[in-house]
Amino acid sequence: MIEFRVVKQSKKSRARLGILKTPHGEVETPSLVPVATLAAVKAMRSDEVAATKTQILISNTYHLHLLPGEHVVKKAGGINTFMQWDRPTMTDSGGFQVFSLGFGRDFGVGKVEKFYPGKLERAIDRGDQPASLKIMEHGVKFKSPLTGEELFLGPRESIKIQEALGADIMYAFDECTPSGATRAYVASSLDRTNRWARESLAARRSKQALYGIVQGSTFRDLREASATFIAGLDFDGYGIGGDLGESKAGTKNTLDWTIPHLDPAKPRHLLGIGYIEDMELIIKGGADTFDCTVPTHFARRGIAFTSQGKLDMGKANFLKDQSPLDKKCECITCGTYTRAYISHLVRAKEITSATLITYHNLFYFNSYVEKLREKIKKGLL
């Protein structure tokens, strides 16, 4: 089980400082939750991740079910022991894969995207199904992208897998609705997600915490209805997910519409959002935690986040640059290596480039959130 304590509530915004207590230690909130999809932050050892000030990780039910299978993880003693990570963990339910392997895959777009340029002839409407999976009332029939094998995931299945994985916090099974979906589609999807929320709770046998997920896309009334419904159930916290609409304004609206309806004593997690420039907005909007693949995913494409902005280390001009990624950064990468060296590694496609930049990006993101916590403490946010 978890305990959440609000240490300070800002008077200027919905921002708050908190302590999220789990069986594997405490998380100071607001906090970024780096993504370890397959029980690993890609390119990193767990001890390296810990050194980036990362307090908690999120892994993925769908992916770990396929590879290596939850029983392997369980046999190893659960996800913490398996990956030698002694701090808190969460597992996402697989609900996002209903989108990413479904409509997202069909149209080749992410969830924040506002348009499907030239790809979407008409809005996704009630009754539409993605090409490679089937969304049914009791769950979703997937086709493994690895083996082509059919795989069924519903609330009961998801919770069962998550219990075998053994993270501190689990998520209810939901459908992350696609942008470009009509109100009718979102409304019927929400009915289903709400039903799945109840079934997820009923399926739980363990003492792991379980977060319910708010959906409703960009429709204010649906977001409010969703938040109210989820708040009425006995969840330990909340996830806010789905299509948030156009990046900044959309994220703000979604938080404004949903958070006032949730129990303020429970932690709220914003699912899958976390550009550096969005963080202040997210935290002011009232999110206690948020996960994002950007620091790790971009690192593997050679992009470093610094106080000078986003740097594409693959660019040749850095080969002459003897300074660190970020002069103001205190991470090991910045204390040890030059931009010239890192640029060379990126251009040569050396694996080490991913390690070095991922390390820095996580450290940088976590330090950034740390500063925002300071700001809340000082009453500046």
Next chain:
RNA sequence: GCGUCCAUAGCUUAAUGGUAAAGCUCCGCUCUGUGGCAGCGGCAAUCAGGGUUCGAUUCCCUGUGGACGCC
């Protein structure tokens, strides 16, 4: 020294008697609960000279450079 073959983008190759296609490289952009570690876009070339022809990168000759074989 003689013979044969070759010469197209920075690299490796394609095609054609009506000025040329691709992969890699290079340059730019995109990536938000990570199927895919990529996707999209751009720059850029017919070795040199002469001949045949309405028109030559393509056919012919010479030169230059290279590969192979023979001596």
